[in-house]
Amino acid sequence: MRGSALHRCPGPADPVGWLRLPQAAQTLLAALSEVGRPLVVGGTVRDALLREVGRSVPDVGPPDVDVELHGAGGPEAVATVLRATGAVVVLAGATFPVCKVVLDGTHLDVAVVPGPVPDDDALHAAVASSARQRDVTLNAVAWDAVRNELLDAVGGIDDARAGVLRHASVRFGDDPLRVLRLVRFVARYGCTVHPDTIALARTLSDRWDSVAHERLWPELRRLTEGDEQSAALAVLHATDWERHLPELAAVRDVPQDPVWHPEGPVHVHAGLAADAAARACRAAGVTPARRVVVVLAALLHDVGKAGDGTQRVVGEDGSVRIRSLGHEVSGALAATALLRRLGAPRAVVQEVAVLVREHMVAHSTTGAPPSVPAARRLLRRLGGSLDTAEAWALVCEADSQGRGPAASRSPAWAWLEVIAGDQVAGRRERLVTGRDLLDAGLEPGPSFRALLAEAADAQDDGVFDDVSAARHWLAARLAERAADPD
Template identity: 30%
Template sequence: MNVYLVGGAVRDRLLNRPISDRDWVVVGSSGEDMIQAGYRPVGKDFPVFLHPQTHEEYALARTERKVAAGYAGFSFDAHANVTLQEDLQRRDLTINAMAEDQQGNLIDPYGGHADLQAGVLRHVSLAFTEDPVRILRTARFAARFDFQIAPETMTLMRTMVDNGEVNALVPERVWQELSRGLMEAHPARMIETLRACGALAILLPEVDALFGVPQRAEYHPEIDAGIHTLMTLNYAAQHQYTLTERYAALLHDVGKAKTPTTLLPRHHGHDLAGIELVKAVNTRWHVPKHCAQLALLVCAYHIRIHAVSQLRPATVLTILHKTDAWRRPDRFASLLRVCIADARGRLHKEKTDYPQQDHWLNLLLAARNIDTAMLASTISDPQQLATSIDQARLSSITPLQNAYRQHHSETH
């Protein structure tokens, strides 16, 4: 039995990055040998075993053969005569196809170290085209390392898209890769990579449609609605936003592709125009509820959040109701954070003031501070109680809102 450290752990050590987990390949062994040595089998599709002490994954060296469309359409050969080089050859990118022996010697048959130093993502072999998930993985690694895609690899990715391989992806794998890519340091690079190979138009046509849509230059010096979306997403990443917030940032403006444009596009109503589009994305990729809900709220309300100085107190109260800010103040705070990313995700606007955040939080605090227990002790009818609570909340926010509107009109 020969054991080798493989994949991400080798890559990250060469990059001097933290190693979160280690994967091992075993050459010259069988499943029976592994079990007799105390390893516990866990793999369903191919032999993977957990080490009896460290619980790290040890996989038998294997080759694979494409037998059907999609991610699961492979048969595997994990016999003891499979070599390390054959196992590494089936991997996606050269930077992930390196190994170390037990003495720490680097084994790099496909030039992964050179590509790592050059900042290039390159496929190992033509087997890359057999697994559509590798398009998403390559885009995710571009988002992680900000590496360039080798031209020949981009060509293969475009061929896969043209051949319909992307259509065979299952929602769970798409969301897994998209969500991980959104949490990388440069998530816009994932979107750019998917767009460059044509996959974005299939996976997220709502986002793809934003590119080339003009915006009014006085508000958006970057002009292009797709570029603005990427800038908003990058701002969210630079400021350590959560996955829920980054996903909402990605979809916040999808309605702009559906609103009429002129030489001076106003995109009036793009907030409401985007709601059904966000719902479609949420459904298509089985997006978790917490992400789906915030994306809908941001799409529907970000324009009115920005324009709070123009709202009547009653409208403010309605927005706080419809966003369920009373019961979900943390989610409302996330909505405001995405609105900040939207405001600052513009060319030369990265440090613009956003007083709306503090004002909305003050409005919410004032409305939540009313004595609902006292009202409940004196009013027994539920409908009358709800009306009285609304009246009390409105009374508490009206002075704040009127003062804010007055200040805004005087300073503008």
């Protein structure tokens, strides 16, 4: 690592605009400046540095502002000052007290550093010590709100200019989860990772089991915030952390038919598809909650091609084709297993699995739009939700765009147009229900469920389209069953 001599440089001419501080954050910083030396640290400064050098910084919602407050006395006194602004303040932490502050929807975490008001030398020494405890150098630059100075002890400003993610010190290894955070930063900012940091991360791979299970899903969820998914996957592999996601690791270097996939093996396609899904979600203004589902489904849509999911088929002329029959079904099972182990919410797991299972349907028609019955059946398999149908179309489009030189527009959009029409989405209500079967004297059981499924198929196929016709159909089917109980 480089030395830790503190580098000081003048702050920006318009620090509020440079940092993009909300008005509430400015109010709180002004109050803190009256009682101590507040330093803005972490993501707010990092993002400003990256924007300054022209890097794209995705907008993922209102920023949380992290502050180190020096020389202000105890946390109770600080909380009193903050509450005087109208903010809601909750004290947290015993060894390292933090005031968690909310004002007008803006969140601040104020770490109260014990001790008297420091002189410049003491403050700078504290900044250097704090910087070495952070994960990467980009997160270790502080902005002094009183002096309008940038304080950098570990070279974070130079790394921002170079677009490099580098560990702030060997203390990076204190928390192995920082490797996944590193991968997330790659996805979000498209930065490269310094080789020394890759090497350090590899030494932490065996400590996967030491990470509390409940901490895994938040990192994976936030990984989907970034548009550079394939770059993040490359770092996950380079750091040897990919092996802890075995369903994903299993598709690395699995071949694909070059006619359909000239981009290369499955892991390349998965990364390109996830990139396309992320960009499409950004362009369409998809909400963060929906983006998680779409990006994960695009990333995992072909995990069923691992192992026996891919076969080489030799033709009579000796030509070799690569096929992956049924990979959408096995892929749904693999995606479910992976996401459950990572602690994903049940609703996310179920929807991603459905999207993976159905992603090949769009390729069943070429040219002509799908029939209304086919669209009805697909919508039913998608759970009857138009939101899920829209997510499905985005995943299918990402699949089509993730094929390198063979990229094309997905036929899923023609399906979605039919699904969203009056004949499909406008007639989603089931006309034969379980109540109808109970009223007819049937007992719940396998035959009960089979009859409901048959009724749903009949409705989707247009055999009946209103309640009266549905009742006639049910009466006829019950009469047939009575005449032939076997």
